Amino acid sequence: MAYTVPKLEDYSAAALDKAVEELKAALYQEADAVSNENKWKEFRDRWMARKNGILTQINDLWLKAAPGSAKREVGARVNQLKTGVASIVEAKHALALNAPVTFTSQGIEIPRAKDWESFRKLATDPVLDITLPGIRRPLGAEHPVIKTMNEIVSVFRAMGYSVADGPEIETDYYNFESLNFPPNHPARDTQDTIFISGQEKKQQRDRLLLRTHTSPVQIHTMEKHPPPIRVVVPGKVHRADTADATHSPIFHQVEGLAVDTNITFCDLKGTLDHAMKALFGSSVKTRFYPSFFPFTEPSADVQITCFKCGGKGCRLCKMSGWIELLGCGMVDPNVFNFVESNGYDAEKVSGFAFGMGVERITMLKYGIDDIQLFYQGDVRFLEQFA
Numbered sequence: 530m531a532y533t534v535p536k537l538e539d540y541s542a543a544a545l546d547k548a549v550e551e552l553k554a555a556l557y558q559e560a561d562a563v564s565n566e567n568k569w570k571e572f573r574d575r576w577m578a579r580k581n582g583i584l585t586q587i588n589d590l591w592l593k594a595a596p597g598s599a600k601r602e603v604g605a606r607v608n609q610l611k612t613g614v615a616s617i618v619e620a621k622h623a624l625a626l627n628a629p630v631t632f633t634s635q636g637i638e639i640p641r642a643k644d645w646e647s648f649r650k651l652a653t654d655p656v657l658d659i660t661l662p663g664i665r666r667p668l669g670a671e672h673p674v675i676k677t678m679n680e681i682v683s684v685f686r687a688m689g690y691s692v693a694d695g696p697e698i699e700t701d702y703y704n705f706e707s708l709n710f711p712p713n714h715p716a717r718d719t720q721d722t723i724f725i726s727g728q729e730k731k732q733q734r735d736r737l738l739l740r741t742h743t744s745p746v747q748i749h750t751m752e753k754h755p756p757p758i759r760v761v762v763p764g765k766v767h768r769a770d771t772a773d774a775t776h777s778p779i780f781h782q783v784e785g786l787a788v789d790t791n792i793t794f795c796d797l798k799g800t801l802d803h804a805m806k807a808l809f810g811s812s813v814k815t816r817f818y819p820s821f822f823p824f825t826e827p828s829a830d831v832q833i834t835c836f837k838c839g840g841k842g843c844r845l846c847k848m849s850g851w852i853e854l855l856g857c858g859m860v861d862p863n864v865f866n867f868v869e870s871n872g873y874d875a876e877k878v879s880g881f882a883f884g885m886g887v888e889r890i891t892m893l894k895y896g897i898d899d900i901q902l903f904y905q906g907d908v909r910f911l912e913q914f915a
């Protein structure tokens with residue numbers, strides 16, 4: 530038998546309680562049966578229609594009919610039922626649309642129930658104690674890699690550098706060709722990556738790949754801005770590397786580029802020496818070790834004195850006293866030739882570039898021995914950096 534609103538014979542607390550409980554039982558029972566949009570509309574109208582909906586009926590049959598002495602008490606209950614019915618009707622609708630709902634029942638937030646069953650359980654739980662403190666969500670903290678990345682960026686910002694970013698999916702042109710890696714040049718093998726499939730018909734320079742370094746943003750930046758330039762580029766990069774304690778197919782770099790008239794290797798050395806001291810402490814010394822990158826000439830690896838043993842030799846620095854930290858060099862004139870029409874005349878301007886691995890620097894700073902710890906999301910690891 531469908532529920533009908535009874536007339537109240539007496540207005541005692543016990544009689545009111547009973548009437549309210551019966552109404553609520555009917556409400557939940559009918560809500561259980563709502564299985565589609567049309568049924569939901571019927572359900573909504575039966576309970577909430579202005580004309581003769583159940584809420585209207587209790588207003589007439591319970592509240593208006595109540596003697597003056599009971600009006601206050603009945604009014605409070607009718608009002609509660611009005612909010613209750615409205616939230617059940619609304620929850621039922623949201624949940625039918627698969628939207629998790631947060632509701633307040635008896636003054637308590639019901640946290641994001643995902644389906645009607647769990648919502649119903651929470652909403653009707655008689656032991657909800659509204660005097661208990663709510664659920665405290667722990668505050669999140671910056672991930673150590675992001676933290677280091679921000680630190681590196683702010684060291685350069687303090688020297689007047691601006692910050693740029695670029696796409697993680699690049700063309701062969703930006704990732705390789707314009708950085709002076711000619712097609713089929715063996716230097717490409719050092720930065721093996723993932724190509725988007727099905728691009729055989731495209732010219733090689735237009736083929737899309739996951740960028741292997743942040744250096745393509747050097748070109749993007751120079752295409753957009755004439756010299757002078759001082760820019761750092763934090764970002765995510767990809768290599769076809771197997772994950773182990775020191776390799777990850779996805780990692781982060783911070784790139785730097787300075788172009789102006791009369792920029793020399795001395796500027797490069799002074800800038801990076803200052804940056805390493807800012808990051809690792811003022812007592813570290815730097816050394817520039819000859820290296821090779823197609824887009825810089827000359828190129829160098831920057832090493833710092835081992836901050837653990839002070840240069841005497843220990844396990845961290847493999848007994849050498851030095852730790853290799855980043856790649857750098859003077860921008861190769863061939864690179865300027867690719868952006869000549871944007872105001873970069875290789876005869877007139879010069880510059881330097883550098884790129885550093887953020888994970889590696891973070892590992893050294895904090896003595897972390899496994900790069901995989903950064904990506905596993907283990908709170909016991911991450912909370913140490915909060």
Ligand code: PHE
Pocket residue numbers: 741742743744784785822825856857858882883884885
């Ligand atoms: N892009 C180089 C790498 O990923 C690093 C680098 C950047 C070297 C800028 C020189 C200049 O290995």
